[in-house]
Amino acid sequence: MRTAGPAPTKRPAPVGSPHPRLRDRRVEVARRVGRRRRRRLNVILALVATVVWSLVGLRSGLLDVDRVQVAGADRTAPASIRDAAGIALGSPMVEADLDRAARAVSALPWVDEVRIQRLWPGTVRVVVTERTALAAVPVAEGWARVDAKGRVLDVVARRGDLVTLAGRRSVGPGDTLTGTDRSVLATLSRLPSDLRPMVEGATSDDRGLVLAVGDGWTVVVGSGDALVAKAAAARAVRAASDPADGCVIDVRVPDAPVLTPGGSCG
Numbered sequence: 001m002r003t004a005g006p007a008p009t010k011r012p013a014p015v016g017s018p019h020p021r022l023r024d025r026r027v028e029v030a031r032r033v034g035r036r037r038r039r040r041l042n043v044i045l046a047l048v049a050t051v052v053w054s055l056v057g058l059r060s061g062l063l064d065v066d067r068v069q070v071a072g073a074d075r076t077a078p079a080s081i082r083d084a085a086g087i088a089l090g091s092p093m094v095e096a097d098l099d100r101a102a103r104a105v106s107a108l109p110w111v112d113e114v115r116i117q118r119l120w121p122g123t124v125r126v127v128v129t130e131r132t133a134l135a136a137v138p139v140a141e142g143w144a145r146v147d148a149k150g151r152v153l154d155v156v157a158r159r160g161d162l163v164t165l166a167g168r169r170s171v172g173p174g175d176t177l178t179g180t181d182r183s184v185l186a187t188l189s190r191l192p193s194d195l196r197p198m199v200e201g202a203t204s205d206d207r208g209l210v211l212a213v214g215d216g217w218t219v220v221v222g223s224g225d226a227l228v229a230k231a232a233a234a235r236a237v238r239a240a241s242d243p244a245d246g247c248v249i250d251v252r253v254p255d256a257p258v259l260t261p262g263g264s265c266g
Contacts, residue, residue, distance in 0.1 A: 063093045066122030075110040075130050075153070084108055085116070087124050096124055109153050109173040134189060135202070136162040137169045137177070144169065148189035150177035163188060166203040180204045187224035195231040208252065213238075216265035222252035229254035 068087050070078035085101040102114045105126060113129040133145040136159035143159040144152050152175045165181060177185070184202050187209050191199065201212035208222035219234045221227070230251040237249045237257050247263025 063121050064090050065093055065096060065124055067124075069119075069123055069125045070128070071125065072128045073130065076108055076128065080108060081105055081111075081126055081128065085124075085126055093118055093120065093122065093124070098124075101126070107174065109151065112147075133162060135165050135185060136160070137165045137167070137171070137181075139169055139171060144171055144173075146177060146181075146185065148185050150182045150185055152176065161197075163199050164201040166201060183224075184209060187221070187227070190224065190227055192228050192231045195234070207250075216243075216247050216263045218248045218263045220248065220250040220252060226254055233257040 065087055066089065068082045068085060068089070070081045073081055084104045084107070086104060087096050087101055096118065098116045098118070102116050105111055105114045105116075105128065110130045111128050112131045115127045117125050119125050131147040131149075131151060131153060133153055134148045136143040136145050136156075138144075139155060141155050142157045143162075144155050145159075145162060146152050146165075152171045152173055154173050165184065169177070171177065184204050188196070188199070188202055195213075198213045199211050200214050203210050207220050209220075209224065211219045211221055213219050213234070217238060219230075221230055233251040233254040234249050234257070237251075237259055241249075241259055243265040246259045246261040247265035248260045250258040250260060
């Protein structure tokens with residue numbers, strides 16, 4: 001009959017070795033760190049691949065410039081705007097230099113403001129706001145039409161119903177009037193709407209702005225302030241005056257307008 005031997009005893013862990021539970025914990029932590037690193041690496045590789053394929057796609061034939069669309073142009077030919085923009089059909093959309101194109105289009109005589117945008121996948125849209133002709137100045141070829149800022153818009157055979165600035169100029173489309181002309185134009189642009197259609201000509205002398213308002217009447221406006229009051233005074237004097245008394249209405253002081261001889265209204 002066998003007798004039971006002594007119960008086996010656990011070997012003590014070698015001196016300096018970590019406890020098994022602690023070792024298992026360290027292994028699990030190392031595995032988690034490794035998984036996180038692999039996930040981060042996979043994300044980075046995916047981003048790199050996305051960027052690479054995006055760059056390839058943006059420069060592929062699928063995203064070329066198919067057309068340059070022009071809107072807002074009335075006085076300027078769309079073809080002239082496309083030529084100035086210089087965006088070639090068939091070129092990659094992403095490489096279109098919109099800032100350079102906007103600067104070139106804004107240099108066209110009639111163009112005031114420009115907005116250019118990409119419309120994916122293949123359209124570049126150019127939207128312009130054009131200037132408004134305010135006056136005309138005589139030039140060798142006819143009449144140069146100008147806007148309120150003195151920009152020469154074009155040259156035509158007849159001035160139409162625009163205000164005439166006295167004195168011949170040597171200017172062409174795209175040029176800009178300077179000095180006194182700019183001051184006269186700025187004041188003309190601010191005239192009350194009920195007076196502006198009456199104005200046929202404008203000049204400047206030592207009295208300031210002087211307007212020819214039709215039928216031989218002249219209005220001395222002076223500076224560009226109090227224009228509403230000056231316009232009202234000019235209308236009132238003209239309506240109440242006898243041409244035999246004079247045709248020059250001085251409204252430099254609108255509260256005390258003066259009628260003097262001159263002009264040819266009689």
